[in-house]
Amino acid sequence: MDLITSILAITLRAGTSLVYATVGETYTERAGILNLGLEGIMLMGAVSSFAVVYYSGSLVLALLTAVAVGGLLSLIHAFLTVTMRANQVVSGLAITLFGTGFASFLGQRLGPVSNGRYLVGLTGPRFAPIDAGALGRIPVLGALLNQDILTYGIYLLIPLAWFYLYRTRNGLWLRAVGENPRTADAMGVPVFRAKYLYTVLGGMLTALGGAHLSLAYTPGWSENITGGRGWIVIALVIFSMWNPARAITGALIFGGINAVQFRLQASGTNIPAGFLNMLPYIATIAVLVAITWWETLSKRVGAPASLGTSYMREDK
Amino acid sequence: MDATEAAVPLVEMRGIRKSFPGVTACDGVDLRLDRGEVLALLGENGAGKSTLMNVLAGLYRPDDGEILIEGKPVEIRSPRDAAAHGVGMVHQNFMLVDTMTVAENVVLGMAGLPLVPDMAGVKRSVLELADKYGLRVDPDAYVWQLSVGEQQRVEILKQLYRKAEILVLDEPTAVLTPQESVELNAVVRRMKDEGKGAIFITHKMEEVMTFSDRVMVLRKGKVVVEKVTSATDPRDLARLMVGREVLFRVEKKPFEPGAVILELKDVCAQDDRGLPALRDLSLKVRAGEILGIAGVAGNGQRELSEVITGLRPVTSGGISINCVESTNKTPLEIIRSGVSHIPQDRIAVGAVGDMSVASNLAMKGYREAPISRGAVLLPRRILDLARRMIELFRIATPSPETRVKFLSGGNIQKTILAREIESCRSLLIAVYPSRGLDIGATEAVRKELVAQRDAGMAVLLVSEDIEELLSVADTVIVLFEGRAMGTFPSESADPEELGLLMAGVERKETAS
Numbered sequence: 001m002d003l004i005t006s007i008l009a010i011t012l013r014a015g016t017s018l019v020y021a022t023v024g025e026t027y028t029e030r031a032g033i034l035n036l037g038l039e040g041i042m043l044m045g046a047v048s049s050f051a052v053v054y055y056s057g058s059l060v061l062a063l064l065t066a067v068a069v070g071g072l073l074s075l076i077h078a079f080l081t082v083t084m085r086a087n088q089v090v091s092g093l094a095i096t097l098f099g100t101g102f103a104s105f106l107g108q109r110l111g112p113v114s115n116g117r118y119l120v121g122l123t124g125p126r127f128a129p130i131d132a133g134a135l136g137r138i139p140v141l142g143a144l145l146n147q148d149i150l151t152y153g154i155y156l157l158i159p160l161a162w163f164y165l166y167r168t169r170n171g172l173w174l175r176a177v178g179e180n181p182r183t184a185d186a187m188g189v190p191v192f193r194a195k196y197l198y199t200v201l202g203g204m205l206t207a208l209g210g211a212h213l214s215l216a217y218t219p220g221w222s223e224n225i226t227g228g229r230g231w232i233v234i235a236l237v238i239f240s241m242w243n244p245a246r247a248i249t250g251a252l253i254f255g256g257i258n259a260v261q262f263r264l265q266a267s268g269t270n271i272p273a274g275f276l277n278m279l280p281y282i283a284t285i286a287v288l289v290a291i292t293w294w295e296t297l298s299k300r301v302g303a304p305a306s307l308g309t310s311y312m313r314e315d316k
Numbered sequence: 317m318d319a320t321e322a323a324v325p326l327v328e329m330r331g332i333r334k335s336f337p338g339v340t341a342c343d344g345v346d347l348r349l350d351r352g353e354v355l356a357l358l359g360e361n362g363a364g365k366s367t368l369m370n371v372l373a374g375l376y377r378p379d380d381g382e383i384l385i386e387g388k389p390v391e392i393r394s395p396r397d398a399a400a401h402g403v404g405m406v407h408q409n410f411m412l413v414d415t416m417t418v419a420e421n422v423v424l425g426m427a428g429l430p431l432v433p434d435m436a437g438v439k440r441s442v443l444e445l446a447d448k449y450g451l452r453v454d455p456d457a458y459v460w461q462l463s464v465g466e467q468q469r470v471e472i473l474k475q476l477y478r479k480a481e482i483l484v485l486d487e488p489t490a491v492l493t494p495q496e497s498v499e500l501n502a503v504v505r506r507m508k509d510e511g512k513g514a515i516f517i518t519h520k521m522e523e524v525m526t527f528s529d530r531v532m533v534l535r536k537g538k539v540v541v542e543k544v545t546s547a548t549d550p551r552d553l554a555r556l557m558v559g560r561e562v563l564f565r566v567e568k569k570p571f572e573p574g575a576v577i578l579e580l581k582d583v584c585a586q587d588d589r590g591l592p593a594l595r596d597l598s599l600k601v602r603a604g605e606i607l608g609i610a611g612v613a614g615n616g617q618r619e620l621s622e623v624i625t626g627l628r629p630v631t632s633g634g635i636s637i638n639c640v641e642s643t644n645k646t647p648l649e650i651i652r653s654g655v656s657h658i659p660q661d662r663i664a665v666g667a668v669g670d671m672s673v674a675s676n677l678a679m680k681g682y683r684e685a686p687i688s689r690g691a692v693l694l695p696r697r698i699l700d701l702a703r704r705m706i707e708l709f710r711i712a713t714p715s716p717e718t719r720v721k722f723l724s725g726g727n728i729q730k731t732i733l734a735r736e737i738e739s740c741r742s743l744l745i746a747v748y749p750s751r752g753l754d755i756g757a758t759e760a761v762r763k764e765l766v767a768q769r770d771a772g773m774a775v776l777l778v779s780e781d782i783e784e785l786l787s788v789a790d791t792v793i794v795l796f797e798g799r800a801m802g803t804f805p806s807e808s809a810d811p812e813e814l815g816l817l818m819a820g821v822e823r824k825e826t827a828s
Contacts, residue, residue, distance in 0.1 A: 190396075
């Protein structure tokens, strides 16, 4: 494989988890709910799916576990913010704090006795890249093909998520709920159901992203395996202007810089590794600032107007 | 007993009761609407009209009472239930999603819409309906691109598309130009001919007379009277609505202007989009004078009030207040030179909804004695001051500590008015001060403006209501696209000519 193809291949692999979480959070935010619990949900998805695959050997069961865990954590967020009308930032941060700590705790308790009950350093079944044969050897295009099944999944997820949001009745409802819940409600859209549904769906997709890290990308469990990806996703959602089709670009930029810095580190450059590790994050911030600046200049504000607020029918 | 009484009514509401913390909005209201009938709901702000209709539209659950549609008792738990029973409501604050197209708004939330809607088909039917009822609108346009009048067309189209049998209109003409009102009237008549029914909420007498077949007057959550429209007259209705005689004319002292207080010389300014909003505007307001600014909304009125109060930069030209150069000074400097401002948008700019009436009243004087000492506020003094002002300006509030957003529009306006008049030293700028207010509150506001003039203040009054300008103001300037179209003493001004100038038509003498 030539250099570009291999960088692209790593880019896609590094970006997969981000795409799942970005699409998920885009849907959640479209319903007017900001979920800052992503980092915690991703970590919980990663640790739970790895533990399940280690003991059961079933990748399908592992994915289902991640989805269930992500769904459960975001259901708590939905209950607190929609029904109890708690502050979304506080609730989200609480879920991240809880998820981060609990995932770390599980990583030290769920492992086998032989490993001192630690999950770190173990290997289990993983989603290996699927060999696409001759097709996989085509330059550049081959990078799209020699991937694991979850990366294949994003090729389907992105167009589907876009179509659902912009071309279906439910997508219309979802956009209206985040933009103007009072109007949506008055027009007969089930606002509360939508807020719950898309918060939970967002959590499920985010946890799937986490599972990709421990089942395919790394694979295995290690402390802080996400490396702050949950936070990056918050930025990517803004960067993609709440459009799932644009989620891929953000993920590619972050994943791409990751891939390039890997290659640089592997090639034995003099640049300190710590500095290279920083690059993807710095780039994300820089791009985000540029985008926000640009959007403000052109007076286009893309955030769903009701994001972060709670809605009650008989409120003034 | 005649035929209409014998027929089963389209809607019947019986003994509707609904209360909010501290207020009983509807206190056992009965309402009946027949097919092919237009019912006007008349009442002051806070009389319970909107609450009653929100109950019918499924937004509020009544505490008590029942609703019958075509004689059958129904349970309306949500807007969706209401729509299923043919009730469609055009709310006072439009229920439209700005970032979506007209067609998307029309079908939003509609029952029975397929999972993947055929938007091309929707657009075609919207155009057909628009044609049929004479409501021109582009189905592909985004709502934020539309004027208020066009947005209302979308609201009505939306209900027609959903085959609403009972159309509820909450103060539909408050934001419309006279032509748009005529258009609306035609649509309502057409629906009437089709055997549908309409209920519209208003506090404008002329509308009751032109639109409705029957009128129901509400006061403090109770039905005061129900009459066939042709058997009543505006004066009678006004008295029933307010509960006392209403003066349609404002008494004022003879016009004796003093020194020039506010002067604008060739002022230019831009609107939020960076387009010219004021073009070489010059005007003078003298002490003891009310200068009226006439014009259709959006012709530079907001920008005019904002450049004077320091909220918007002047791009060229100059402003002086009390003969002191005041161009592009900060709002605080301008407040200190004795200027008061009743802004167009009471909720966004004039008051803080989540703060108490007392705090809102103290919001301008908080820097000074008696309500503060140094950097420390004196809460008891603030409450004393608030109680005094609440009494003086007759602000209807459960207590000085009630949050402003729970008051009716008229009482929010009175709160702002009280604060601004209290702090007024030389110039009062009032932008649409009576917009959305009922007769009683409008009368109070106008009286206060005249009282300020009689006390020697200069008053700049921006209004769309020609009648208001001619009865209150001493001099009237017509503003069109940021330009002054002419200055008239109000005594000799011709309403028709002002109306033409507001529409941008030059005076006949100069045009020919």
